[in-house]
Amino acid sequence: xxxxxxxxPVILAGGRGTRFWPLSRKRRAKQLLALDGKQTMxxxxxxxxLPLAPAKCFWVITNNDLRPAMLRQLRKIPPLQxxxxxxxxxxxxxxxxxxxxxxxxNPDAVLGLFPSDHVIAQPHxxxxxxxxxxxxAAAGENIIVLGIKPTRPETGYGYIEAGENAAGxxxxxxxxxxxxxxxxxRQFVEAGNYFWNSGMFLWRADTLANALLEHLPKTAAxxxxxxxxYGTRKFAATFRKLYPKCENISVDYAVLEPRSARGEEQxxxxxxxxxxxxxxxxxxxxxxxxxxxxxxxxxxxxLSASGSFALNGKNNYVYAPGKFVAVVGVSNLVVVETExxxxxxxxxxxxxxxxxxxxxxxxxxxxxx
Amino acid sequence: xxxxxxxxPVILAGGRGTRFWPLSRKRRAKQLLALDGKQTMxxxxxxxxLPLAPAKCFWVITNNDLRPAMLRQLRKIPPLQxxxxxxxxxxxxxxxxxxxxxxxxNPDAVLGLFPSDHVIAQPHxxxxxxxxxxxxAAAGENIIVLGIKPTRPETGYGYIEAGENAAGxxxxxxxxxxxxxxxxxRQFVEAGNYFWNSGMFLWRADTLANALLEHLPKTAAxxxxxxxxYGTRKFAATFRKLYPKCENISVDYAVLEPRSARGEEQxxxxxxxxxxxxxxxxxxxxxxxxxxxxxxxxxxxxLSASGSFALNGKNNYVYAPGKFVAVVGVSNLVVVETExxxxxxxxxxxxxxxxxxxxxxxxxxxxxx
Numbered sequence: 001x002x003x004x005x006x007x008x009p010v011i012l013a014g015g016r017g018t019r020f021w022p023l024s025r026k027r028r029a030k031q032l033l034a035l036d037g038k039q040t041m042x043x044x045x046x047x048x049x050l051p052l053a054p055a056k057c058f059w060v061i062t063n064n065d066l067r068p069a070m071l072r073q074l075r076k077i078p079p080l081q082x083x084x085x086x087x088x089x090x091x092x093x094x095x096x097x098x099x100x101x102x103x104x105x106n107p108d109a110v111l112g113l114f115p116s117d118h119v120i121a122q123p124h125x126x127x128x129x130x131x132x133x134x135x136x137a138a139a140g141e142n143i144i145v146l147g148i149k150p151t152r153p154e155t156g157y158g159y160i161e162a163g164e165n166a167a168g169x170x171x172x173x174x175x176x177x178x179x180x181x182x183x184x185x186r187q188f189v190e191a192g193n194y195f196w197n198s199g200m201f202l203w204r205a206d207t208l209a210n211a212l213l214e215h216l217p218k219t220a221a222x223x224x225x226x227x228x229x230y231g232t233r234k235f236a237a238t239f240r241k242l243y244p245k246c247e248n249i250s251v252d253y254a255v256l257e258p259r260s261a262r263g264e265e266q267x268x269x270x271x272x273x274x275x276x277x278x279x280x281x282x283x284x285x286x287x288x289x290x291x292x293x294x295x296x297x298x299x300x301x302x303l304s305a306s307g308s309f310a311l312n313g314k315n316n317y318v319y320a321p322g323k324f325v326a327v328v329g330v331s332n333l334v335v336v337e338t339e340x341x342x343x344x345x346x347x348x349x350x351x352x353x354x355x356x357x358x359x360x361x362x363x364x365x366x367x368x369x
Numbered sequence: 370x371x372x373x374x375x376x377x378p379v380i381l382a383g384g385r386g387t388r389f390w391p392l393s394r395k396r397r398a399k400q401l402l403a404l405d406g407k408q409t410m411x412x413x414x415x416x417x418x419l420p421l422a423p424a425k426c427f428w429v430i431t432n433n434d435l436r437p438a439m440l441r442q443l444r445k446i447p448p449l450q451x452x453x454x455x456x457x458x459x460x461x462x463x464x465x466x467x468x469x470x471x472x473x474x475n476p477d478a479v480l481g482l483f484p485s486d487h488v489i490a491q492p493h494x495x496x497x498x499x500x501x502x503x504x505x506a507a508a509g510e511n512i513i514v515l516g517i518k519p520t521r522p523e524t525g526y527g528y529i530e531a532g533e534n535a536a537g538x539x540x541x542x543x544x545x546x547x548x549x550x551x552x553x554x555r556q557f558v559e560a561g562n563y564f565w566n567s568g569m570f571l572w573r574a575d576t577l578a579n580a581l582l583e584h585l586p587k588t589a590a591x592x593x594x595x596x597x598x599y600g601t602r603k604f605a606a607t608f609r610k611l612y613p614k615c616e617n618i619s620v621d622y623a624v625l626e627p628r629s630a631r632g633e634e635q636x637x638x639x640x641x642x643x644x645x646x647x648x649x650x651x652x653x654x655x656x657x658x659x660x661x662x663x664x665x666x667x668x669x670x671x672l673s674a675s676g677s678f679a680l681n682g683k684n685n686y687v688y689a690p691g692k693f694v695a696v697v698g699v700s701n702l703v704v705v706e707t708e709x710x711x712x713x714x715x716x717x718x719x720x721x722x723x724x725x726x727x728x729x730x731x732x733x734x735x736x737x738x
Contacts, residue, residue, distance in 0.1 A: 022695070305711070307737075309728045311721065316713070324710045324737050326391070326725040329718030330702065337711060341693045342674070342704070344685070344713075349698030352680065356695040359678050368676075368693050 006108050007134050008205075009049045010098040013042055013062040013070065013116035014088055018357035019283050019350070022341035023319070026369050031116035032069045035287055041117040043073055048123040049114070050076075052130060059101070060116070061085065061094045086240045092212070092254040093219055093246035095201075099208040100220075100227035109205040110138050113251075118198075119290065121277025130202070132168045133272045137202040140268075143211070143256070144202040145173065147195025147271040148278050153185035156282060156351075158197040158252065161188075162271045163264040170272045172264040176257050195271055197252070198278060216254045219246040284334040284350040288317035301327060315347065341368060375477050376503050377574075378418045379467040382411055382431040382439065382485035383457055387726035388652050388719070391710035392688070395738050400485035401438050404656055410486040412442055417492040418483070419445075421499060428470070429485070430454060430463045455609045461581070461623040462588055462615035464570075468577040469589075469596035478574040479506050482620075487567075488659060490646025499571070501537045502641045506571040509637075512580070512625070513571040514542065516564025516640040517647050522554035525651060525720075527566040527621065530557075531640045532633040539641045541633040545626050564640055566621070567647060585623045588615040653703040653719040657686035670696060684716065710737060 017030025024030045031042040039047060046058060055076035060083065062070050067084040074082065085094065095113050102109040112130065120126045133144045147160045158178055162171035176197065180188060188194035203211075212220040222242050229238040247254070259267045281287050291302050292315075299314035305325035310316070312329045320337040334350050336343040345353060360369045386399025393399045400411040408416060415427065424445035429452065431439050436453040443451065454463065464482050471478040481499065489495045502513040516529045527547055531540035545566065549557060557563035572580075581589040591611050598607040616623070628636045650656050660671050661684075668683035674694035679685070681698045689706040703719050705712040714722060729738045 022693075307734065309725055311724055312718065318711070318713065320711045322709075323706075324391075324729075324734070326710070326712045326714075326722075328712070328714035328721050328725065330713055330715050333699065333702075333713065335704065335711070335713055337692075337706065340691075341695070342687070342689045342706060343695045343697070344687065344699055344702065344704055345695075345697035346699050349681065352697050353695075355680055356678055356697065360693075365676065365693070 006106060006138065007053045007110050007112060008057045008059065008098075008102050008106075009046075009053055009112045009114060010059045010061065010095060011042065011045055011114050011116045012091060012094055012199075013060050013066065014085060014094065015115075015117065016357075017117060018354040020287075021353055021357050022336060022338045022343050022368070027065050028069060029066055029117075030281075032066065032073060035281060036119050036290065040073055041119070041281075042070065044119070045114060045116050046074060046077070048120060048126060049112070049130075052127055052134075056081075059083065059098050061098065063088060085243060087244040089243065089246045089248045091251045092216060092249045093223065093243065095208065095251055096212045096216070096220060096223045096246075097226060097243075099205045099212070100223045101230055102205040103209055104227060104230070107206065108138070110134050111201075111203055111205055111208060113199070113201040115199045115280070118278060118280045121279070121294075123276070125276035126274075129272060129274050129276060132170075133202040136168050136170060136270060136272070137204055137207075140204075141207045141210075142203065143207065143259070143267075143269045144170065145256070145269065145271055146198045146200040146202075146274040148198050148274055150189050150194060150196050153182060153189050154196065155179055155182055155185050157280075159185075159188050160195045160197050160271050162193045162195060162273075166270055168272075170270040173260055173267065173269040173271050174264050176252060176260055195273060198274060200274075201251070211255045211259065215258055216247060216249070219249075219254075222246050282351070284317055284336065284345070284353065285347040288315075288334065288347060291317075303327070317347070375475065375507065376422045376479050376481060377426045377428065377467075377471050377475075378415075378422055378481045378483060379428045379430065379464060380411065380414055380483050380485045381460060381463055381568075382429050382435065383454060383463065384484075384486065385726075386486060387723040389656075390722055390726050391705055391707045391712050391737070396434050397438060398435055398486075399650075401435065401442060404650060405488055405659065409442055410488070410650075411439065413488070414483060414485050415443060415446070417489060417495060418481070418499075421496055421503075425450075428452065428467050430467065432457060454612060456613040458612065458615045458617045459619045461585060461618045461620045462592060462612065464577065464620055465581045465585070465589060465592045465615075466595060466612075468574045468581070469592045470599055471574040472578055473596060473599070476575065477507070479503050480570075480572055480574055480577060482568070482570040484568045484649070487647060487649045490648070490663075492645070494645035495643075498641060498643050498645060501539075502571040505537050505539060505639060505641070506573060506576075509573075510576045510579075511572065512576065512628070512636075512638045513539070514625070514638065514640055515567045515569040515571075515643040517567050517643055519558050519563060519565050522551060522558050523565065524548055524551055524554050526649075528554075528557050529564045529566050529640050531562045531564060531642075535639055537641075539639040542629055542636065542638040542640050543633050545621060545629055564642060567643060569643075570620070580624045580628065584627055585616060585618070588618075588623075591615050651720070653686055653705065653714070653722065654716040657684075657703065657716060660686075672696070686716065 017024045020030045058077045059081045064084045161175040163174035164172045229235045304319045307324040310327040313327045316333045318335045332347045386393045389399045427446045428450045433453045530544040532543035533541045598604045673688045676693040679696040685702045687704045701716045
């Protein structure tokens, strides 16, 4: 079992989360919002990992728009470890940078990669699973991915096809698949050996660094140069100059898919089935469903308001905290009000809210994005 | 033809208009709102009558909650002629009081009774019709009601059954009917000789006073006493003390129905068919329909907002003047936002908005009503 101090949580927090507009904005992305409970999503992410690693071991990869708010929300994490990418380059460069930086700090470092904006209903169970994963990752050149048992034929996620059983409750990974169509998603759920790719990974820093040197050598070389300047006066300039030259590619596409193509024995990628009430809250509809499951409000009407009255309507999500809200004869709606904007959409269309942000971007309505 | 100075518009402005909540409130009833255009409903009502009578001939009957705003909005009308009823007693006492007051001022007065919260698209046509009606009313003991040619089998209005043709384009009234059910409403529309009761009447003050003395003698006696004190120091006290003793009854029920039972020859009630783009704006849905007909917005989305974006949705009414409004994948909705409240309803349920106000009344949420 890895010693606690070898585990370094790396939180990927550069996403924009446009589907939570108008609450989410460029400088107040989804991970910075208290969508579910009093803490923000990223504060919850840190809080549930703190029993596994001291705050000084945390790294947060974000961008310049979001970093000021991150610093305010995450006071325990060393500010220099809240790193703003000079330009977004998807997950491979982001976690690669973390690997090369950590290698210099601790040659036995085990990295845990975590999205910053998911909910996990059972944090104890989450940590128990992680402990198993950390041990597996620490043991050698293994790559551990946390797989979520699918509960519906979701077409919005990547899937992991699991193969042979391995030690510690893990299964060898046979294949990663991109987002399937509805028919294939149904097959996956029925087959029983498919898991949702949670985006949570565990591996030793040297395993990850070596994988990048092998599969993405140009980007790996850039990241090594950046890491070499960390802690010196040159770092900011080097980072700003070199990082944008990294390839814009996800770790799944850059490393995991080519590696898994070697076959489940050779690739050393393991899926750790995870069952801890995971929800990525991918839309207002997902948030509504999650909160209805938790608090079971009358007729499924989740009304965040200063008083409310609902007549002949069900299954609505309304967020207007300062107002009295009256709902008459409507169902399956999302209405979200902020100081400067009002969103009205159907639950089953709420994945399209990002298109509003796209429109606002195009029209350069910068105050609203 | 009546001289101009004999015509006295009496505007009934005591209604609460709860179906326009949350915009309408106890002290800001529908007639005080600029629902359609820059002027408020009552300002429009006065403006379209001013070519027919000087401001000093106008009377407004309202209540104490609304009178302060009326005084602010109607600066041309003599303040003493904006009368607040001490208690609401329906239309018979309200217009009866006007009749007894005007009789003292001008024995040849012709009263026009007008609701304060309807729209009329063609004011020239309206005035042309009124001039004919005033002449008919001035000529003797005639009662003139403006009838609207029905355009749909509306069940929310009373109907007038017209009989024999009379002078000046009028028709004798055969019968007043209460709000019909859907089947009868369809028959009325098909029959061709039925009109909606617009609530607009014309009669000489003495004709109205005599009718009340005959059909509602107790109330008429009270109103005579109140009118006798008008202009003296005792008026306020007399009014406050006696007016609540009047019967709570509409002029339709108290006078027009019993009178019309005498037969169309004897009753001397005439319907003047009116065709001037009348709409009573009885609900958010009616307002939406009216505004869509006027301005023909894209996909029937009438969005009063500070910028808007609509995607895959049609036929919505949104009022949120200070906000950017985004509508995604929803149709046939009404959303109205004020500083302290947010209403979400379906167009075809918007007549139930009054139930929200009922709820707020019951819960004594006085700030919201």
